[in-house]
Amino acid sequence: MAYRFEFRPYCRPFRQPLKTHHGLWQQREGIILKLTDDRGRVGFGEVAPLPWFGSETQAQALAFCQDMPPQLATDKAFSILPTLPACQFGLEVAVSNLTRRCRRPELAPAHCSALLPTGEAALSAWAPLWSAGYRTFKWKIGVAPVAIELAWLSQLMRQLPLGARLRLDANGGLDELTAHHWLSYCDRGGGRIEFIEQPLPPGDFAALVKLSQRYQTPIALDESVTTLDQLKMHCFRGWQGIYVIKAAILGPPSRLIQFCTDYPIDIVVSSVFETDIGRQTLIDLAAELATLLPHYPRRSLGLGTQRWLPCDGLDDPDWEALWQRL
Numbered sequence: 337m338a339y340r341f342e343f344r345p346y347c348r349p350f351r352q353p354l355k356t357h358h359g360l361w362q363q364r365e366g367i368i369l370k371l372t373d374d375r376g377r378v379g380f381g382e383v384a385p386l387p388w389f390g391s392e393t394q395a396q397a398l399a400f401c402q403d404m405p406p407q408l409a410t411d412k413a414f415s416i417l418p419t420l421p422a423c424q425f426g427l428e429v430a431v432s433n434l435t436r437r438c439r440r441p442e443l444a445p446a447h448c449s450a451l452l453p454t455g456e457a458a459l460s461a462w463a464p465l466w467s468a469g470y471r472t473f474k475w476k477i478g479v480a481p482v483a484i485e486l487a488w489l490s491q492l493m494r495q496l497p498l499g500a501r502l503r504l505d506a507n508g509g510l511d512e513l514t515a516h517h518w519l520s521y522c523d524r525g526g527g528r529i530e531f532i533e534q535p536l537p538p539g540d541f542a543a544l545v546k547l548s549q550r551y552q553t554p555i556a557l558d559e560s561v562t563t564l565d566q567l568k569m570h571c572f573r574g575w576q577g578i579y580v581i582k583a584a585i586l587g588p589p590s591r592l593i594q595f596c597t598d599y600p601i602d603i604v605v606s607s608v609f610e611t612d613i614g615r616q617t618l619i620d621l622a623a624e625l626a627t628l629l630p631h632y633p634r635r636s637l638g639l640g641t642q643r644w645l646p647c648d649g650l651d652d653p654d655w656e657a658l659w660q661r662l
């Protein structure tokens with residue numbers, strides 16, 4: 337049996353640029369893969385690189401796709417270099433979608449986290465998302481002076497209804513002293529801060545462990561665990577906190593499932609702002625991981641809010657229509 341292999345790159349502007357400690361991210365570029373088997377079954381996959389998180393670049397992913405033969409023998413396992421984790425993810429997803437029978441129902445907003453705009457704009461952005469059913473909000477920090485961001489956070493906490501929970505994501509942009517400021521504030525927040533994500537750069541593991549032992553507020557690793565090997569290393573080095581899993585850049589989903597089966601860890605599945613094709617895989621993955629890790633709290637998926645321009649249709653659940661639009 338053989339698969340016909342096709343691919344189409346995409347590039348779409350975000351509804352509003354994402355400002356983080358890494359800089360300003362204005363558009364998502366990626367590649368949609370399409371496999372067709374001898375029985376005419378079709379499987380779509382998605383390659384969504386995030387090079388500043390350690391994945392391959394769009395150009396490297398495109399070169400990989402251009403080097404792939406138009407017919408793939410199914411009896412040969414795809415050997416894709418570990419330096420191309422987004423391509424590994426995309427191809428495994430395309431193969432599994434060949435036999436996908438139905439779409440998992442869309443996740444209720446109460447089970448997703450909504451990414452608020454960075455800075456003071458968050459104060460006027462949360463209410464419509466609360467009305468839409470979101471109860472977990474994520475806010476980027478480490479972009480303005482700490483005193484100013486703490487003042488905004490105090491306002492935000494006063495405004496947010498009880499029942500709302502907040503995730504703070506520094507993208508590794510704080511120094512140790514500032515991280516102490518943030519964590520001592522959070523510890524006084526009455527548990528409404530679910531966790532602080534990557535307060536220090538990935539290289540400061542010993543300092544991250546010290547912070548996690550000093551404060552009540554949980555700490556999540558994100559940029560520290562962007563590859564499966566880094567995830568394993570931090571687990572084996574004894575990280576007891578949360579792991580933010582950006583599955584679309586972590587390689588084959590089956591390997592992540594296998595690891596979490598052998599080493600139960602506290603995870604949050606996080607988007608890299610893929611299209612609906614990648615997003616469905618994250619929803620499936622989160623559901624499967626939740627059954628594997630029952631003794632950890634069920635955490636909302638970090639899907640953010642769909643960040644595309646409304647006219648774009650990359651959220652289209654009809655993947656053939658999405659493909660035709662590219």
Ligand SMILES: O=C(O)CCC(=O)C1=CC=C[C@@H](O)[C@@H]1C(=O)O
Pocket residue numbers: 354356449451474505507558605606607608609637638639640
């Ligand atoms: O995790 C989420 O809630 C949404 C995804 C998200 O926040 C991110 C996706 C991609 C790049 C990052 O700047 C950012 C993150 O740091 O987690």
Ligand SMILES: [Mg+2]
Pocket residue numbers: 505507533534558559580
């Ligand atoms: Mg993050």
